[in-house]
Amino acid sequence: MGLNSKCKTCAKEISKTTKWCPHCGDSQLEPYTQRVMFLLTGAAVLFLLAGLVGGFVTAIIKKF
C-alpha cells in the first residue's frame, strides 16, 4: 500500500517516498539533504533580494 516507512518524529506509518509526514507535518528528509536544501533556499533568497535591490536602484537611477 506504500505505507512502509515510519515518521522520524511521531513514528506513525507513512509512505516511503513522501518528504513530509502527513500526521505531524515534519520533514522526512535526511539531515544532510535538509542542510543542502536550506543552503540552496538561502542562496536563492539572497539572489532574489539582490536582484530586487539591483532592479530598484537601476529604476531610481533611470529616473534622474
Ligand SMILES: [Zn+2]
Ligand atoms: Zn510524523
